Amino acid sequence: MDKIKVMIVDDHEMVRLGMKTYLLTEDRIDFLGEAKSGNEAARLAKLYMPDVILMDLLMENGNGIEATRKILSFHPHCKIIILTSYYDDEKVFPAIEAGAHSYLLKTASAEEVTGAVYKAVKGESVIASKVADKMLNRFRPQEKKPHEELTTREMDVLKCLGDGLTNQEISEELFIGIKTVKTHVSNILSKLGVADRTQAAIYANRNGILHKAGRKE
Amino acid sequence: MDKIKVMIVDDHEMVRLGMKTYLLTEDRIDFLGEAKSGNEAARLAKLYMPDVILMDLLMENGNGIEATRKILSFHPHCKIIILTSYYDDEKVFPAIEAGAHSYLLKTASAEEVTGAVYKAVKGESVIASKVADKMLNRFRPQEKKPHEELTTREMDVLKCLGDGLTNQEISEELFIGIKTVKTHVSNILSKLGVADRTQAAIYANRNGILHKAGRKE
């Protein structure tokens, strides 16, 4: 039985070292090499054609999701195991869509990581429990958020409300009459189940309904 | 010259392994051991009395900041180097206050980590540049946020505004007359430089002026 060819992708030297140490103690694993970025990963993967890649998501040059997509495009049998610290929705699902086979957190022990490698070559997936929660919730009949039944125009108005604009200002912003704005605001208030524009503005802010879509922490 | 006694604190096995590997290659460093949590760190530190501790901040049982404070209380000559992924204000400054001597990010290379250890025993500090930015901004003549000149009562009212309460509701919440509420609201609006209660509510929400003080991501 051939050894499993494994590659590491992570921009943290410390983490690469730790992972490498995990892998080198396994005699059924052939440690191929490591990459510091998504771009480097794609280059090396084309060169070495690894069986399994342990991939971080957040990196300087080219993130792990792009790299995953790129690598699988020319080497579709490669099993890519995401190994990262983050388990928020915005990271997990794009990674799955990109074709990742497993999703581990960096809290994983040596056994979990090497176990995931062996399972990957057998076609089995490993999902960290915290991530599994997210996925199950995604498939459960999720009650949709109140604002999801707003029309596109009502969303425009709600964004303005979130900026604290008055009806007059909104009408100028959207080039519509003040009466029309009032109608939209009334509909928004009833659809969101809130009492006044202030609560609607709070709702917009707490649910990230904003113009510039700037979201970070 | 005695070897430098170094201890590691991190709840990620992978990271501990990487850091350990950094340290074991240095013959002037005596690797004492490792801890998986802040509580364990304090216990081991009391036992081994290390010269330098490499400490993560975010851990399951007892965070790194508490541990730092605790360890320094009984072993004040210990140099504690924070080594974490985060560099937001809420993490950096409490760590410095707790008495940390250096602040590195996990993107640090082996040379940076071992270098910080050697500098620590000489009494020198190393601050990652991204963190240094934050610190410089903190010491720069910072224009104080508008809400810092609100009186305590006005802050109470502003929190209510942030919840979307009406004047009537605020008066009931705070057991004061509605006229009084109006006075406070007017003062708040002029101090914050906003036009109406809606903008005040947005301000409160975006600046984390809330009742429950619930902060997470």
Add this chain to the structure above:
DNA sequence: CATTTTTTCAGCCTCTGGACTGAGGGTGAA
């Protein structure tokens, strides 16, 4: 093509919000 939803706008009515002015009681510092 027929139907429904969305978007636009109107008039009417009520009430809250907020500006402005004024003022009495409490506390703490000069």
Add this chain to the structure above:
DNA sequence: TTCACCCTCAGTCCAGAGGCTGAAAAAATG
């Protein structure tokens, strides 16, 4: 004590907010 600030409350006044009803043009849908 005087001064300053904070908290409390009152009266007046008006523009804006929001509910209700109705309705026509536009766009999506079947």
